[in-house]
Amino acid sequence: MEKLISYILQFRHLNSQQIQLVKENVSTLELAKDEYFSEAGKIPNKIGFVIEGILRVCYYDREGNEVTRYFVEENNFAVDINSFNNQIPSTEYVQAIIPTKLLVFSKSSMQNLSDTIIDWDNIIAKITNKSLIAKINRISPMLAEDAKTRYLEFYKRFPGLVNRIPLNYLASYIGITKNSLSRIRNELNK
Structure with missing residues (x-):
């Protein structure tokens, strides 16, 4: 309260x-x-x-x-x-x-x-x-960016949310498929 x-x-x-x-x-x-x-x-x-x-x-x-x-x-x-x-x-x-x-x-x-x-x-x-x-x-800030940039921007702006929400919802939010998001995350974690 x-x-x-x-x-x-x-x-x-x-x-x-x-x-x-x-x-x-x-x-x-x-x-x-x-x-x-x-x-x-x-x-x-x-x-x-x-x-x-x-x-x-x-x-x-x-x-x-x-x-x-x-x-x-x-x-x-x-x-x-x-x-x-x-x-x-x-x-x-x-x-x-x-x-x-x-x-x-x-x-x-x-x-x-x-x-x-x-x-x-x-x-x-x-x-x-x-x-x-x-x-x-x-x-609006993410609409014109490529998928990787949109993910990184989301991660930067909402670091507390990235690991708390299911991948399919995050993928939908940034306008890509779940598989594409998985690929981007794997690429970034190398």
């Missing part, structure tokens, strides 16, 4: 009553490996803050291939914000790739905090902005 509070306090000071209110409006959720936090085709009704574990955000392309867009690791929020805010079905899946523990805000608890804490919507806007910038930075 303290990690969540510390994260929120980066964006605005809250007094002890407001902090207590945040704590009262959050619940704990544990996901098993491969369990979904939210699914495509459904309207997301919760926002999660990852305490332990890793989530991946993925979708299916037109050919039916599963594509990993990005990963959400500890001390980050997970939600399809557009679908959550506009109450429309999501186009993405959010799945635990290892056992994952989250602190979760429901739609109604978010509304309660918005109604009670004067600057809550501003805090959420700042968190959303920070998350969107991080998401863009996770995706």
